[in-house]
Amino acid sequence: MKHYLLKLIDFEQSVSVLPIMPHTIFIQSIALFDLVYFDEVDQMQVSKTKMRKFKSKLKRNIKIIEKWSKLQINNFQHMYFLLKAEEARSSCNTSLILSCYDRSIQTSKQYKHLHDEAICCERAALYCFSIDNVIAGKSYLEQGFLALVKWGAKNIIAEWKRINPHFSNTIFNSNSTVPSNSDLPLISEFTQLYTEDFSIDHLLNSACLLLLKNSGATKCTWYNYSVQEIDFIVTTQSFSKVICKDLLAFHLVDPNTENILNLVSNSRELVQINTDDNILSFNLNSNNSKSVFYLPIIQDEEIAAILSFKNNHISSAFKNTDIQRVTMIATQIVHFISQNTIVSNLESIIQNRTDSLIQLNNKLLETNQNIEYSKNNLQNSFKLISHDLRAPLTSVIGFIDLLVDGIVTEPKVVEDYLVRSREKLFSMNQMIQDLFDLSKLETGTFQMNFETWSAQSLFFDLNSQLLFDVNQTHLNYSSEMELEGELLLSIDLQRIEQVLMNLIQNAVKHTKAGSISFSMIKRDEYVDFIIRDTGSGIDPRHLPFIFDVNYTKSKALSTDSSGIGLAVCKHIIENHNGQLYVDCVQNVGSVFTFSIPYFTP
Missing domain, CATH: 3.30.450.40 (GAF domain)
Structure with a gap:
């Protein structure tokens, strides 16, 4: 058997794929233990190079059986315990040898592996005989004999009796019967x-x-x-x-x-x-x-x-x-x-687990990328917000210093400085309010109070407010309504006004001359709210990002903004099941439109 074992191991090295069953690896490992550790005659016939190869093969085999034993306890655990017993025997770890042999016998018996139970008993008996514990060895042999009888292996029993002097006639002539036709x-x-x-x-x-x-x-x-x-x-x-x-x-x-x-x-x-x-x-x-x-x-x-x-x-x-x-x-x-x-x-199980780990790893990578992206956005937002708050605050401090130090004393100039300081403070207050709103919108704590409004009535209410605000500037104002039939909108009026005020203020900031218009038009299942201006427009490269929190317009403009207001507007309109978008031509003007679904009575 050992001769064929050596041939098999050599053959494994010369082929790319060799189907090896668990039981083959199990029997091969037992023979390798004998060859490498327990049979001094065989050891003298094997070169040191092959001996090292056999030891390495043994370690790999034990790991393979261990993996299988974890996947299928009932089929492979007894094999693993027996190989651990042989390993403990080879390293003279006496505290583990018999306990591992016993566990291998018990598990093979529990799961009815009769042939493996006989093998485990034989190996345990051989160990006991090697340490002169004849009584224990005979006990293991008798237990193995009973397994062989149940298996029907008459020739194996005869072989045991022939090669083992401790295999007594008392054991062989017990009441158990062996099928007479289990021939070789x-x-x-x-x-x-x-x-x-x-x-x-x-x-x-x-x-x-x-x-x-x-x-x-x-x-x-x-x-x-x-x-x-x-x-x-x-x-x-x-x-x-x-x-x-x-x-x-x-x-x-x-x-x-x-x-x-x-x-x-x-x-x-x-x-x-x-x-x-x-x-x-x-x-x-x-x-x-x-x-x-x-x-x-x-x-x-x-x-x-x-x-x-x-x-x-x-x-x-x-x-x-x-x-x-x-x-x-x-x-x-x-x-x-x-x-x-x-x-x-096994291959399918391992592949499925590998695929699961790859998917999990990809999700973790994606999550880490999102976290890193959010972190960078947050840092950029803090920088921009800090800049936008610092600029008006610096101006206000400068105005106050001029007044306190008595450098500016003319009443008209003092009044002008105070008005400009108030505007800067109002701007800062609006920015801080936008930050609070954005935080609530992103955490889901933003309060919305929806009411039903007639689209026509809403137009007249909003138009009067916008007319007043634009008339305070040097710009022209016009409005248009195309709303046929009785159209109803479910809105939070305060938030819709907030969106329109933000869009109008942006239009005023970026329009040095010309006009601003407001329209409400029915389109399919929506009512479009449209703000047009004849201002500087937006660079097409910036359009995809203007609703981001950290968006900043070209530094060539004096009205840089962190984009918080537009980000808040976008969230508000989305909470109305609508959309906010923009069309513009640089140096010609911009058109901001938000759409809200309507319903009829």
């Missing part, structure tokens, strides 16, 4: 199934032919169960090499067979029927069978499969040895399918 050719043929192909379909096809050959049946049917329901059926007959596999084929099962399957599934016991038996509840003549038995295969305390064997020629055709033989083969096939499915799903 059958085991060899069955084992070959694992090495030919790792496809489940191929395994089931070959296994059904093997079961048919060794059961004395003329027809074999494999009913595969998943979550207590049949998910597919595999059928083969002695006169045909064709394997029939039906997915979701339970609807093809006749009522008589369905009753038997339900009985076997519920009782979890073998059901055997012959034409000589006086059983009226099951009709064998419906399918010309003279002898039938249904065999449940249990794994992890659930029905994994039910096998049906039928003989159309002989009544009472199936002997106990036939049933024991097919039970052994079918149990191992189910175990192999389970392990194969787990291994085939």
Whole structure:
């Protein structure tokens, strides 16, 4: 075995992909422990370079089994405990050796891995014999023998007896019985199934032919169960090499067979029927069978499969040895399918977890970018707001200093300075109010008091206010209303006035000569509120950003602004389920429009 092990490891280095099953890695690791640590004769025949390679291989194998044991405790945990026991033995960690051996035996027994239980018992026994604890070693051997008996491995028991002087006749001649027909050719043929192909379909096809050959049946049917329901059926007959596999084929099962399957599934016991038996509840003549038995295969305390064997020629055709033989083969096939499915799903599981981690990482990166962007915006906003507050405050302080120091004493000039100081303070107060409003809007605490207004009445009310404000300047004012029918608006009047005042003030600031107009026009399902001016306009490069909090106009203008007012206006209109947008031509004028949906009585 060790000779083939060395060949396999060398072969792994020369191919890009080699399918290795968990049990192969498990057995390979046990043999490597013997070769590297426990067998002095073999150690002398291996070079130091290969010995280092074998030790490295052992470490990798243990990590692989550890990962599988975390994903599927019932299938791989006993393997991991046994390898940890061997590892502790190689490092002379006596406090862990027997406890790990015992845990490997207990878990393999718990999850009904009979062949692995025997292996774990044998390894524990060999360790006990190596430290001259013969009594404990014999106890482990006896426990392993009982597992082999249940497994039906007569030849392995005979081999144990041949190579181990401690394997007494008392153990071998116990009350347990070993199936007499578990011969080496059958085991060899069955084992070959694992090495030919790792496809489940191929395994089931070959296994059904093997079961048919060794059961004395003329027809074999494999009913595969998943979550207590049949998910597919595999059928083969002695006169045909064709394997029939039906997915979701339970609807093809006749009522008589369905009753038997339900009985076997519920009782979890073998059901055997012959034409000589006086059983009226099951009709064998419906399918010309003279002898039938249904065999449940249990794994992890659930029905994994039910096998049906039928003989159309002989009544009472199936002997106990036939049933024991097919039970052994079918149990191992189910175990192999389970392990194969787990291994085939490992890549998918790892890929899904990797994809989840990548998605989570991308979300974290996006969140960090948003935080960094918000941080930069906040810093820019503070700088701009500080500048906008400092400029009028510096002017006011300068005016007051001139007055206090008596430099300006002429009444008309003093009055002019006081008026300009008041305007600067009003501007600062408006900016501070905008900051409070913006903070409330972004945190969702901004209070809106909606009322229903007639669009026509609202126009006349707003038009009178705007007319008064614009007439205080040197600019011309005009207005227009195109509102047909009775249109109603749900608005917060105070906030709509705030938006219009902000837009009018901006228009006045940027219009040195010309006119300002106000219009309300019905368009589709909205009423458009439009402010036009003949001012300096806005550079097209700045248009996408004018509603940002940190927007600042060209420094060439004397009316720089942090853009807080427009940002507040945008939030207010959006809270009215509307939109605020702008069109302009630089040095020709700007058109600010906000739209609010209307409804009719």
